[in-house]
Each structure stands twice: as structure tokens, then as C-alpha cells.
Amino acid sequence: MSAVHRVRLPVGASVLVEAGHRVEPAEVLATRRPPGPGVTIPVAVPLRCSAADARAALEVTPGSVLEADGLLARHGSREVRIADAGLFLAYDADDGTALVAPLGPTEPILGHVRGEVASVGADAVEIRVDGALVTGIAGSGAAVHGELRVAVHEPGEELRAGAIDVGATGRILVGGSRASAETLTRARAMGVAGIVLAGALDKELRDFEAAQRRRRQIGGARGAFSILLLEGYGKTSFDPALFAWFRAHDGRMASLFGDGARLYVYDAEPMPGRRALPRPGDRVIAHRRPSAGATGILLRELPGTYAAPSGVAARSGLVRFDDARTAIVPLANLEAAEPRSEG
Amino acid sequence: MTVVDAELALLLDVGSAWAKASAIGVVRGRWRVVAHAAQPTAWGAAELRRSLVERLAEAADARLVDRLDELVAGAPRIECHTARQPRRLVVVAVSRELSGGAARRAAEAAGWSVVDVVSLDDGRSLADRLSLLQQAEVDAWLLAGGFDGTRSPRALEAAALAAAARRPDGGPVVWAGSADLAQEVEALFEPGSVTSVPNPRPDGRRETPDALREHLQDLIAAIGGGEPETNLAAMSFPRAVAALASRSRLRVLAVDVGARAAVRALAEPDGTLATRVHAQGGLAGLAAMPGAAARVARLAGDAGDDAAIADVLQTLAARPATLPETAEELHATQVAARLQAAALIEEGGVGPLDLLVGAGRTIAAAPHPAQALRILLDGVRPLGVTQVAIDPAATLGPLGSLPDAEIGEGIGLLAEDLLVPLGTTVVTRGGDAGRPAMRVTVHRSGWPASSPIELRVGQLQVVPLPPGQTAELSIEMGEGVSIGAPRRSPRITATATGGAVGLVLDARGVPVQLPRRADDRRAVLAAWRDALGRETSPSTEHLA
Numbered sequence: 001m002s003a004v005h006r007v008r009l010p011v012g013a014s015v016l017v018e019a020g021h022r023v024e025p026a027e028v029l030a031t032r033r034p035p036g037p038g039v040t041i042p043v044a045v046p047l048r049c050s051a052a053d054a055r056a057a058l059e060v061t062p063g064s065v066l067e068a069d070g071l072l073a074r075h076g077s078r079e080v081r082i083a084d085a086g087l088f089l090a091y092d093a094d095d096g097t098a099l100v101a102p103l104g105p106t107e108p109i110l111g112h113v114r115g116e117v118a119s120v121g122a123d124a125v126e127i128r129v130d131g132a133l134v135t136g137i138a139g140s141g142a143a144v145h146g147e148l149r150v151a152v153h154e155p156g157e158e159l160r161a162g163a164i165d166v167g168a169t170g171r172i173l174v175g176g177s178r179a180s181a182e183t184l185t186r187a188r189a190m191g192v193a194g195i196v197l198a199g200a201l202d203k204e205l206r207d208f209e210a211a212q213r214r215r216r217q218i219g220g221a222r223g224a225f226s227i228l229l230l231e232g233y234g235k236t237s238f239d240p241a242l243f244a245w246f247r248a249h250d251g252r253m254a255s256l257f258g259d260g261a262r263l264y265v266y267d268a269e270p271m272p273g274r275r276a277l278p279r280p281g282d283r284v285i286a287h288r289r290p291s292a293g294a295t296g297i298l299l300r301e302l303p304g305t306y307a308a309p310s311g312v313a314a315r316s317g318l319v320r321f322d323d324a325r326t327a328i329v330p331l332a333n334l335e336a337a338e339p340r341s342e343g
Numbered sequence: 344m345t346v347v348d349a350e351l352a353l354l355l356d357v358g359s360a361w362a363k364a365s366a367i368g369v370v371r372g373r374w375r376v377v378a379h380a381a382q383p384t385a386w387g388a389a390e391l392r393r394s395l396v397e398r399l400a401e402a403a404d405a406r407l408v409d410r411l412d413e414l415v416a417g418a419p420r421i422e423c424h425t426a427r428q429p430r431r432l433v434v435v436a437v438s439r440e441l442s443g444g445a446a447r448r449a450a451e452a453a454g455w456s457v458v459d460v461v462s463l464d465d466g467r468s469l470a471d472r473l474s475l476l477q478q479a480e481v482d483a484w485l486l487a488g489g490f491d492g493t494r495s496p497r498a499l500e501a502a503a504l505a506a507a508a509r510r511p512d513g514g515p516v517v518w519a520g521s522a523d524l525a526q527e528v529e530a531l532f533e534p535g536s537v538t539s540v541p542n543p544r545p546d547g548r549r550e551t552p553d554a555l556r557e558h559l560q561d562l563i564a565a566i567g568g569g570e571p572e573t574n575l576a577a578m579s580f581p582r583a584v585a586a587l588a589s590r591s592r593l594r595v596l597a598v599d600v601g602a603r604a605a606v607r608a609l610a611e612p613d614g615t616l617a618t619r620v621h622a623q624g625g626l627a628g629l630a631a632m633p634g635a636a637a638r639v640a641r642l643a644g645d646a647g648d649d650a651a652i653a654d655v656l657q658t659l660a661a662r663p664a665t666l667p668e669t670a671e672e673l674h675a676t677q678v679a680a681r682l683q684a685a686a687l688i689e690e691g692g693v694g695p696l697d698l699l700v701g702a703g704r705t706i707a708a709a710p711h712p713a714q715a716l717r718i719l720l721d722g723v724r725p726l727g728v729t730q731v732a733i734d735p736a737a738t739l740g741p742l743g744s745l746p747d748a749e750i751g752e753g754i755g756l757l758a759e760d761l762l763v764p765l766g767t768t769v770v771t772r773g774g775d776a777g778r779p780a781m782r783v784t785v786h787r788s789g790w791p792a793s794s795p796i797e798l799r800v801g802q803l804q805v806v807p808l809p810p811g812q813t814a815e816l817s818i819e820m821g822e823g824v825s826i827g828a829p830r831r832s833p834r835i836t837a838t839a840t841g842g843a844v845g846l847v848l849d850a851r852g853v854p855v856q857l858p859r860r861a862d863d864r865r866a867v868l869a870a871w872r873d874a875l876g877r878e879t880s881p882s883t884e885h886l887a
Contacts, residue, residue: 011477011510035507038469062506062531087473090503092496099500101473101507123510137661202636202653233654233661276385276664288658288665289672310673311710312666315382315394332383333665 001270003133005113005255005262007125012065012087013109017125021117025145025255028108029117029125035087035101044096047075051096058098060088065103072098112143113255113264129255132268134196134230140209141226141258144172146193148254148265150247152176155238156293159197161186168192172226172254172263174246177293178235181207184227188212194226194256196246196263199236199293205229226258231285236293239285240322241272241337278336284319288333295337296321302328351377351414353395354741356576357384357424359625360602360663361704363737364395366415367757376760377402379736381708383664392416421753423579423740425604429456429622430563431481435505436462437488437497437520445543446487446519449552453559454577454604454620455483461504463488463497469504476508482566483514485559486528489521491545498524506531515562519543519555560618576601576740580702581608581618583743586750587761589614593697593730597739598687598723600680600703601625602663607687619687626705629679630660639678641857642721644868646675655679673710677718680705684722695727695827700734700762707733712843713875716765724853726770726827728816728837731844732762764810766842771824772853774800779821780850785839786815798850800824801867803874806848808841815839816846824850844875 009015013032017023044054057075060066066082073080086100115129151163152175159179169191179187179197181204187195205227212225231238238246254265265271278284280300286292299318306316306328314330321327350369354376355362366378378398382391396411403411432455436443439462450457458481461472484505489498498520505516511533518528518539525539541554564578573579580599588595588610599606605624609617621628629635636653639646646652655675658665667673680703701707701719709715715733725731738761742753754761774780780800785793787808798804800821808814818835820826826835839846851871858864 008478008480010474011508011513034470035473036470062503063509087507089469089473089507090500092500094496099503101469104470138657201650202630202657203650206653233657234651276383277387277390287662288668290669307710308666308668310667310670312668312673312708313710314666330666330668333668 001130001132001268002115003129003131003264004118005111005115005127005129005264007109007111007127009109009121009123009125015120015125017117017120019117019119022115023111023117023127024114025112025253026110029111030109031106032109033085033103033106036104038089038099038101039086040092040097041072041080041082041100042096043073043080043091043098046080047073047078049075051093054096055091055093058091062089064088066100072100110143112145112257114253114266129264129266131254131264131266132271134228134263134265134271136196136228136230136261136263137232139226139228139258139261140205141194141256142224143255143257144193144224144226145253145255146171148172148174148246148249148252150174150243150250155198155240155243158235159183159195164190164192166190172196172256174250175238177237178204180204181211184208185211188225191223192225194228194258196228196230196256198229198231198238199234200227200229201235202233226256228256228258228261228263232287232292234289234292237295238293239272239295239337241283245269245271273338275336275338277331278317278334280317282336284334284336286319286321286329286333287335288330291319291321291327291329291333294321294323294325298334298336299326301331306330351418353415353418353420353422354736354738355420355422355424356737356740357422358576358601359425359604360384362386362388362391363704364391365736365738365741366395366399366418367760373759374756376736376738376757381704381737385664421741421744423574423576423744425576425601426454429604430454430483430566431456431458432483432485432559433458433476433479433481434460434462434485434487435476435501436460436486437464437495437501438462439465441547442487442489442498442520442544445550445552446485446555449519449543449555450485450559451621451623452552452619453556454563454622455559456622463501463504472504473508476505479508481514483562484509484516485519486516487519487543489524489542490547491522491542493521494523495521499527502528502531512536515566517555517558517562556619560620574744577604577606577618577620579743580606580740581610581616581743582747583739583750583754584608584700585610585614585616586743586754587700587739588612588698590751590754591698594695595698595700596693596696596723596725597700597702597734598684598706598719599701599740600683600687600705602659603627605683605687605703609693621687624683624686625703626676626679626683627660627663629682630656635679635682638682639675641864642681642868643674643678644865646671646678676705677709677714681718681722684718685724688723693723693725696725696729698730698732699723699725699768700732700739702734702737702739707735707737711876712763712765716768716844716847717872717875719765720768720770720847720849721855724770724855725768726772726825726853728818728826728839729768729770730840731765731768731842733765734761735763736760764840764842766808766844766846767839768847768849769816769818769826769837769839770849770851770853771800771820771826774821774824774850774852776800776856778823780824781821781826781848782819783848784817785846786817787812788814795819796848798848800850800852801856802850803871804848805844805874806846808839808845810841810843812841813838814841814846847875
């Protein structure tokens with residue numbers, strides 16, 4: 001099975017790969033020279049003309065990239081050139097100066113995935129990844145890659161700070177039903193690459209992100225760290241089938257894109273799929289309180305509509321959850337868990 | 344038993360989260376809504392048809408039951424749908440608050456999703472601004488800055504920043520800054536890529552966004568990917584509201600708070616229409632809004648703490664087709680809808696209304712009519728005497744997708760079933776807390792004369808007035824209290840029409856004033872909820 005990963009190219013990037021190339025997560029797909037802080041370059045004075053005349057003498061338009069010693073303006077025999085390569089931004093007709101952003105050192109653009117380049121376009125490179133794609137409902141953080149490691153023993157277990165040791169450094173941890181801001185902070189401090197959670201409290205994610213933002217501002221946070229949320233907000237268990245799939249792939253390499261809420265697990269078996277509108281007999285997972293994250297069997301669909309305790313009337317079904325509880329749940333709040341997806 | 348013959352048509356509204364279908368048929372010579380079904384959009388068209396056939400079977404002539412599937416399959420479909428992918432735009436401006444803020448508001452009100460506002464005072468470095476813009480994935484660029492009559496070099500710098508970061512042919516560019524710089528800005532980009540529109544901030548005091556908003560609405564339609572514009576719910580819903588206003592000769596405001604987007608349509612009796620479409624104005628939009636959970640917690644009173652509500656708001660964004668099962672989650676969701684309805688109104692106010700219509704499942708499919716009324720009443724705060732109704736079968740959107748000449752006809756044919764009246768509200772503003780706000784005498788035909796009802800500022804009262812009934816109101820205002828209309832006599836008369844809730848006398852002010860202390864606030868909110876929520880009967884009139 002395979003999935004296609006799209007790497008967006010910023011304006012001005014130089015592509016280094018072609019369709020058909022095999023690439024590794026750390027391989028450079030393209031390079032770019034990001035513009036640095038703007039500098040003001042006198043134009044009218046060296047051309048010995050008025051600011052208005054100097055505008056007409058410009059050889060560039062905003063967005064033009066100039067090489068080192070590139071020509072900025074020419075008036076008769078006089079020229080203005082820039083010393084270092086830069087991006088021309090604007091001309092100030094009041095004081096006859098040009099605003100140029102010198103191009104910084106070359107920066108690599110990585111794909112962060114392993115696979116084969118499927119296509120190269122002006123604005124993106126697409127890579128076909130051999131493995132399974134896991135999409136979450138939310139995430140945060142830049143791309144990371146590392147070995148998957150299941151860090152909890154049960155689908156409903158919370159990931160505790162104490163479970164994170166040096167053995168987790170550089171890995172993508174899987175687990176659990178919740179992780180506190182303290183746990184996330186410890187994981188980051190221990191050099192964990194990323195965490196895949198079934199559930200998390202929005203407040204704790206925000207607290208963690210706020211702390212990271214402050215650390216970045218004072219230069220204290222280095223390296224990427226990514227979080228992927230799979231099932232829901234609040235304490236939410238893993239679907240046991242999905243948890244078992246992760247356990248079966250413990251130790252596999254994976255690439256995690258928190259901001260895009262995507263996880264690629266290489267050379268993986270198809271993951272358990274999901275389907276809207278479950279039918280009687282299906283294994284189901286519930287997505288709203290009070291049953292959020294609970295799994296069970298949909299015994300039957302009730303005739304007509306049924307009003308939940310909130311008063312909302314909807315097509316509903318009787319579910320026997322794995323903890324032996326039975327409850328009537330709106331079908332809209334259930335997904336059927338399928339043994340395999342086609343990826 | 345209802346008779347359904349072969350004259351059947353389907354009204355379909357396919358939203359981003361839920362799909363709604365109504366079957367309309369000729370019953371005893373008149374077109375009626377004969378069945379309605381709603382389900383998560385992800386369940387698919389076949390399931391929706393199956394549900395609709397099931398609903399039809401409950402009401403149809405027994406001789407037709409076996410043919411219903413065939414009849415529904417072959418019925419003409421009048422359909423609208425939510426845009427599959429909101430169009431994205433980046434704003435590049437001189438000032439985040441002035442030019443950037445005006446441009447952003449106009450873009451959002453035109454239905455664009457604004458991915459970022461890059462301004463020369465946003466605290467980012469020039470390099471960061473350039474990098475951000477170079478990586479922006481957008482469908483259009485909106486540039487703003489400089490007052491008319493000036494040649495602001497900063498405005499030109501902002502435009503140049505965009506020109507430096509944008510790819511050639513990287514989407515249309517709209518210049519909405521100083522008119523004096525239009526030619527220079529156009530020269531920064533490839534020919535034909537820039538359109539100049541009137542400046543939404545022509546000077547430091549005024550904001551005139553209409554021309555920009557209309558241009559941006561047209562631009563969305565122009566790059567709409569080949570979808571017929573009138574089939575987009577954001578277009579068809581307001582068209583139906585305009586036709587409704589025109590036919591009824593009423594001033595109508597309709598608000599549709601959906602899962603992702605929200606639409607506000609204000610239609611005058613002559614059919615003139617003002618529309619706002621907020622791509623992120625739906626329930627999902629609150630999750631990303633700083634402080635939203637605390638605001639919902641404060642206004643809900645008993646829906647849980649900030650952390651629990653934050654999880655509810657995130658769930659609305661992550662799983663928009665799911666339903667609240669607990670009373671707390673429902674309450675939080677309804678307050679979220681109220682906040683988004685209020686956000687639609689904040690932009691400029693709407694003035695006195697004759698009819699307020701609520702749409703979107705959170706409002707129109709609320710478990711209790713009083714809950715729908717409260718979302719509308721607290722969100723919109725319609726000053727004066729206003730009829731309030733909901734569109735429970737989501738029929739307005741599909742009807743608005745008909746050709747112009749047929750919308751009014753469709754509304755006329757289905758007049759009885761389009762809207763469910765909730766009642767009439769009388770909303771006052773002004774006055775001192777605890778002082779008399781209004782004294783209302785209600786004359787209901789066939790009812791014994793009743794003594795006047797006196798409300799103090801801060802109070803809310805429901806008077807029974809069932810659907811189909813009308814009442815003549817005689818309203819005397821307290822000192823400093825107003826219902827918006829100019830007062831020519833100490834007594835104002837008005838006609839109230841009944842509905843599922845009744846006549847609501849609301850002296851809570853505009854905006855609603857809440858106690859600062861949490862306990863007091865919770866008690867007041869609970870009292871208002873109880874006053875609206877209790878079943879009203881002729882012998883029970885509730886005051887809170």
C-alpha cells in the first residue's frame with residue numbers, strides 16, 4: 001500500500017530531484033535562499049539625479065532576484081549595483097532609495113518522508129510513500145521522523161511523564177488516552193521526536209504550546225517536536241484494534257507531520273479502517289461524551305428517532321460497550337471500525 | 344391519510360457536515376412538504392434517499408408505498424450545497440488594525456477564508472513576512488493601505504512586498520488601498536492580474552467596505568471552479584430570503600449558522616439584499632478563537648468549566664457531524680451558535696426588523712423551540728417588535744437555487760410549510776436596572792381581558808400566544824427605555840403573531856447585561872432559561 005505526500009515549494013526554490021528518484025526522510029529535495037532583513041540602498045544619490053528620475057532608472061521590479069554585483073539601476077553611464085545577492089522589494093520615491101532583502105545562506109527543503117518522487121511541479125514535489133497513512137483530527141508541530149514506540153500498555157492508559165526515559169529519545173511515542181502538559185514538556189526535554197495520542201485536553205495542548213512558544217522566544221527550545229491527536233478531545237481511549245495495529249508496528253520507522261495531522265508508517269500493513277454509518281453487528285467507536293473513545297458492538301438500530309439526554313432526537317442505536325455497559329447512542333456519533341482499509 | 348401522487352420534487356441542502364432533504368408533493372391540490380430527513384453528509388446520497396422514503400411511507404397513500412423509492416429516484420431535485428473548499432486569501436496591508444482590519448472584515452464577510460494578515464506593523468521581521476508570503480497557498484491576494492488623496496510610501500511598500508513574494512500568475516490581486524496609488528500598484532504585477540477597488544478605509548474615520556466586499560463576492564464566483572453560483576448555499580439562501588421579504592413586504596433578517604460557515608442575509612421589503620458570508624463563522628470557527636471557551640462558559644453558566652467547554656468547541660471543529668448527547672454539551676453548542684450569530688450582527692448592526700429567521704441545524708433543529716428562540720434572541724438582540732421563525736426543513740437554501748423568476752413562486756407555493764413561527768419578541772434597551780422598563784397590555788382575540796404586564800429592566804417574560812393567533816399590543820415605555828422606533832406618543836401599538844414559544848417580552852437591554860459575580864450570573868441565566876423554557880399555557884405566564 002502507498003500514500004502520496006506533497007511537499008510545498010516556496011517561491012524561489014531550486015528543485016534537486018526528478019520524478020522516479022528514491023528519497024529518504026533527510027534527503028534534500030530542493031534548496032532556497034530565504035530573504036533576510038531588508039537593507040536600504042541609495043539609488044538617486046549615486047546616480048546623481050532626482051529621486052523621481054532614479055525611479056525611471058531602475059532595472060528591476062519588486063520580486064526581482066539579483067545576483068551578487070547585480071545591476072539595480074542605470075542612469076547614463078552611472079550604475080548602482082548590489083554587493084550581495086538579494087531580492088528587490090521596493091523603491092522609495094521620497095528619498096531615492098531601494099529596499100533590498102539580501103538572500104541568506106542556502107537552506108535545504110526536506111521531504112521528511114521515504115519514498116519515490118511521483119511528480120515535480122513549480123509549487124510542489126509529490127512523493128509516493130510505501131506504507132500506511134494515519135490521519136488524525138488535529139496536530140501541531142513541524143515534521144519529524146523516527147522509530148515508533150508504543151509507550152503505554154493499554155488502549156485506555158494515560159501517558160505519564162514517568163514513562164518517558166532516555167530510551168524514548170528520537171522516537172515517536174504512541175499512547176495513550178491523554179497526556180498532560182507536564183508529560184509533553186518532559187517528552188520534549190528528553191528529545192522525543194513526537195507523540196501520537198488518542199485523546200488530549202485542549203487546555204493542556206494549549207498550555208504546552210504556550211510554554212514552547214515562550215521557550216522559543218528566549219531561545220531555549222531546539223529541535224522539532226510534533227503531536228498528533230487521533231480520536232478526540234478530553235480523555236479518550238484508543239480503539240483497541242488501532243492500538244493493536246500500532247503495537248504490531250512497534251519499531252517501524254515513521255514520519256509525523258503534526259501541523260498536517262498525518263503520520264506515515266513505513267512498510268506497514270493496512271491499518272484498521274473506519275466507516276461512517278455503522279450497521280448492526282459492527283464494531284463501533286463513539287465520539288461524544290459520555291461515551292467518547294469507548295468501543296463496542298452496535299446491537300441494533302432503534303426504530304425512528306430517539307432523544308438523547310440533551311433532548312437532541314436522532315437515529316440511534318443500542319451499543320454494548322466493551323466494559324459491559326449498554327447505551328443508546330446517536331448513529332452520527334458512531335463510526336464502524338473495519339478490520340482493514342485499502343489505505 | 345395524506346395523499347401523495349406522482350407530483351413530487353426534492354429539496355436538497357447538502358452541507359459540509361449534514362445533508363437535509365425534503366420531499367414536496369401535491370396534497371389535496373396544494374404543494375406541501377410531505378417528508379423530511381437529515382443525516383451526516385458522509386452517510387451518502389443513497390442513505391438519505393432511503394431515509395426520505397421511510398419518512399414518506401409514514402404519510403403516503405398505501406397504494407403508493409411500494410412505488411415510493413421509484414418516485415423519489417425520479418423526482419426533480421432542487422439542490423444547493425456548501426462550497427467544497429473555502430477560497431483562501433492573504434491580506435497584505437500597512438496597518439493591522441486600520442487597512443488590514445477593514446480588508447480582513449470585508450474578505451470574511453464575502454465568504455473568503457483569510458489565511459493571514461501580513462502588515463508592516465505586525466511585529467514580524469521583514470524576512471519573516473517575506474517567507475510567510477512566499478509559502479502562502481492562496482487563491483487571491485488582497486492588498487490595502489493608505490488613505491485616499493495621499494501617496495503613502497508604506498502602502499506601496501506593502502504592495503511591493505506582495506509582488507516580491509507572489510509567484511507570477513499566482514492568483515488575482517485586489518488593490519483596496521489609496522486610489523492615488525492604483526496605477527503604481529498595478530505596474531508591480533503582470534498585466535491583467537490586478538483589480539483596483541474603492542478603498543475600504545478612505546480616511547482615518549470612515550470604513551466603507553461594501554464595494555470591496557461585493558468585488559470579493561464576485562471574485563469567489565468567478566474562480567468557483569465551474570460550480571453554478573446559484574447552487575452554492577451561501578448564494579441561494581440569501582436569494583430565497585430576498586424573495587421572502589419581497590413577497591411578504593417585510594424587512595427580514597435570516598442567519599444561518601452552519602458547521603463551518605455562517606451566512607447573514609438582510610432583505611428589505613423591496614427585495615434589496617445585503618449578504619455577509621463568513622467562511623469560518625460556523626460552529627467550528629470558535630475553536631481557533633482565543634478566549635472563546637471562557638466566553639461560552641460565562642454566557643452558558645452551567646455548561647461546565649472552561650477546559651471542558653474548550654474540548655466541546657474543538658470537538659465541534661474536529662467532528663462537526665456529531666451531536667451533543669449531554670445537556671451540558673448541548674448548552675455549550677447553543678451558546679457557541681449564539682456567539683457566532685452575534686458576530687454576524689456586530690458588523691454594522693441591522694436596525695429594526697419585521698421578521699427574524701434562524702437556520703442551520705443548531706438553531707433550526709434545536710430540541711425545544713425556546714432554545715432556538717433564545718439563540719436568536721440573545722445573538723441578534725432584535726430591538727423592537729419582531730416576529731421570529733426557523734427554517735427547520737432547510738428549504739430556503741434549495742428554493743434560492745431556482746431561477747430568479749421562480750424563487751418567489753416556490754416560496755408562495757410552500758408558504759405554509761417553509762417556516763415554523765416561534766412567536767414575537769419585544770426587546771427594549773436603556774433604562775436603569777430594576778426600574779420599570781415597559782408596561783404591555785396584550786389583547787388576544789377570544790381571550791378574557793388581562794391586566795397590563797409590567798417588566799423591569801433586566802426581566803424577561805413569556806406570554807402564551809399559540810401559532811396562528813395574533814394579539815394587539817399596547818406598550819408603554821419606562822423612563823429612558825426605547826424599542827428603537829421614534830416615539831411619537833407615550834403608547835406604542837403593535838401586532839404580535841403567535842408561535843411555538845409565544846410572545847416574549849425582553850427588557851434585558853442591548854446588549855444583555857450580566858452580573859459580574861459568577862454565582863449571581865448563573866442564577867440570572869438560569870432564571871431566563873427557565874422563563875423561556877417552560878411550557879406556556881394561558882394560565883401560566885413566567886417572569887424572570
